[in-house]
Amino acid sequence: MTVPSPVRGSALLFGAVMVQAVMVPPYLLSGTPDVLLLVIVFLGLLRGSVAGAAYGFAGGLLFDLLTLETLGVTSLVLTLAGFWAGRYTETTGRGRRLAPLLAAAVITILAALFAFLLHYLLGEEVVARHVLVSVLVPTFVANVVLAFPVYVLVRAAVHERETAEPAQKVEVFV
Amino acid sequence: MTVRRIPTTPFGPRGAGALRRRIVVGCLVLLSLVLITLTFRGEDDGPLAGVQSAGSTVLRPFAVGFERVAQPFRDAYAWTDSLLEARSEAERLRAEVRELRARAIQSEFAIQENESIRRLLDYVDGARFPEDFDYVASEVITRPSPAFRQAIVIAAGSEDGIRVDDPVVNEDGLVGIVTRVAARGASVQLLTDQESAASAIVVGTGAQGIVTHARGTRETLVLDRVRKQDVVRRGAQVVTAGWRAGGLSSLYPRGIQIGEVTSVGHTDTDLFQQVQVEPYVDFGTLDAVLVLVPLERGR
Numbered sequence A: 001m002t003v004p005s006p007v008r009g010s011a012l013l014f015g016a017v018m019v020q021a022v023m024v025p026p027y028l029l030s031g032t033p034d035v036l037l038l039v040i041v042f043l044g045l046l047r048g049s050v051a052g053a054a055y056g057f058a059g060g061l062l063f064d065l066l067t068l069e070t071l072g073v074t075s076l077v078l079t080l081a082g083f084w085a086g087r088y089t090e091t092t093g094r095g096r097r098l099a100p101l102l103a104a105a106v107i108t109i110l111a112a113l114f115a116f117l118l119h120y121l122l123g124e125e126v127v128a129r130h131v132l133v134s135v136l137v138p139t140f141v142a143n144v145v146l147a148f149p150v151y152v153l154v155r156a157a158v159h160e161r162e163t164a165e166p167a168q169k170v171e172v173f174v
Numbered sequence B: 001m002t003v004r005r006i007p008t009t010p011f012g013p014r015g016a017g018a019l020r021r022r023i024v025v026g027c028l029v030l031l032s033l034v035l036i037t038l039t040f041r042g043e044d045d046g047p048l049a050g051v052q053s054a055g056s057t058v059l060r061p062f063a064v065g066f067e068r069v070a071q072p073f074r075d076a077y078a079w080t081d082s083l084l085e086a087r088s089e090a091e092r093l094r095a096e097v098r099e100l101r102a103r104a105i106q107s108e109f110a111i112q113e114n115e116s117i118r119r120l121l122d123y124v125d126g127a128r129f130p131e132d133f134d135y136v137a138s139e140v141i142t143r144p145s146p147a148f149r150q151a152i153v154i155a156a157g158s159e160d161g162i163r164v165d166d167p168v169v170n171e172d173g174l175v176g177i178v179t180r181v182a183a184r185g186a187s188v189q190l191l192t193d194q195e196s197a198a199s200a201i202v203v204g205t206g207a208q209g210i211v212t213h214a215r216g217t218r219e220t221l222v223l224d225r226v227r228k229q230d231v232v233r234r235g236a237q238v239v240t241a242g243w244r245a246g247g248l249s250s251l252y253p254r255g256i257q258i259g260e261v262t263s264v265g266h267t268d269t270d271l272f273q274q275v276q277v278e279p280y281v282d283f284g285t286l287d288a289v290l291v292l293v294p295l296e297r298g299r
Helices: A005-023 A035-047 A049-067 A073-090 A099-121 A128-157 B016-041 B047-120
Strands: A169-173 B002-006 B133-142 B151-154 B167-170 B173-182 B185-190 B198-202 B208-213 B221-227 B237-240 B257-265 B272-279 B288-294
Touching: A005 A035, A005 A049, A005 A128, A005 B047, A005 B133, A035 A049, A035 A073, A035 A099, A035 A128, A049 A073, A049 B016, A049 B047, A049 B151, A073 A099, A073 B016, A099 A128, B016 B047, B047 B133, B047 B173, B047 B185, B151 B173, B151 B288, B185 B288, B198 B221, B198 B257, B208 B272, B221 B257
Parallel strands: B173 B257
Antiparallel strands: A169 B002, B133 B151, B133 B288, B151 B185, B167 B173, B167 B288, B173 B185, B198 B208, B198 B237, B208 B221, B221 B272, B237 B257, B257 B272
């Protein structure tokens, strides 16, 4: 009996939430790898924009519940992160070997900027230098370093195989 | 002649797939915004707070389990980290032990003297002492993103008698204050958070100020609002002031140690002195804390 891919994806997501909220010690460095963001980006890359957005929403909600943070904030950021990753693979990123690395790098920066803006709009006292330099730079480096190992893990978990799809349209260039 | 095969995708830019994609994402974004709005508009005992409390309670056993798994790794990191610092620390500690031994003897005399002085001084309008508090011991289970909040989540909540604004300490000193409470969990805003502030006093000279986080640093604190004429020396201890004026009182009990003064400076244009404080608490390795619960409230 094989476990359906969405179930495996959900289990992986739950594990990532726990790792991010409990196991990653945020105070050892100013910034830490955002394992949850990476997992959602790669689920989006492998499963498409709709699944990416759904995984992002669920992951963010769980994280906010667990950390007693404002409900919806992390959901909103991760929903868009998963969606962007999915759209990237559905459009220009399909088949590119460096797509996981590129997606992880770009979405780490965009997610941090969006989260900063969101917290600012919500009236929280956030220091731009702290968020965008002290935290984002080490987080960016850590995410880029971890991108491929996490991608391999996510791909193995959701059993995504890179099989050639049967072509239904052919363009001829002369 | 070049032939390029174009695989079709169910989520192309046009058609039913695109419509479905937009609807799903739009709904999820809208739902997130609704959650944010309800959380901000809702009271602490509102329906959403209940949902969050219930969700937190359901997830708590998993978090505790993961925490147990993570603990050996965290200990290993802390051990390695401490080894690197051990060499330089050893020499400093030897000198400190000699000094503390001398101080301990002096303290014994001071304690006896203090007892009698304390009885003489009737602090009618004085500070709230830690004796007025009971404590709830709890382990730290999760740590939200450090980018926006310096906070921890502990495994004790309203069922244990904890309320919002209860002070939190550990054996090294002041940790922070409870800002959000669920049935079996509570969020603690650390003293290193941008929005934290505690009225404090310099032991020995009595200089008073407000301890806040030093912007642009990781864990350094500043003692703000210290008048220029007040004496503050490097190495002096900073503790909570624990004031009381009429019906109002500080959230923190008096005398909880915060840190040590590491630098003092001021310029002609500054209204106050610039005092940097190194906290005694290592906020990076918090595993367990004590929440101080006022005795008068009961549990």
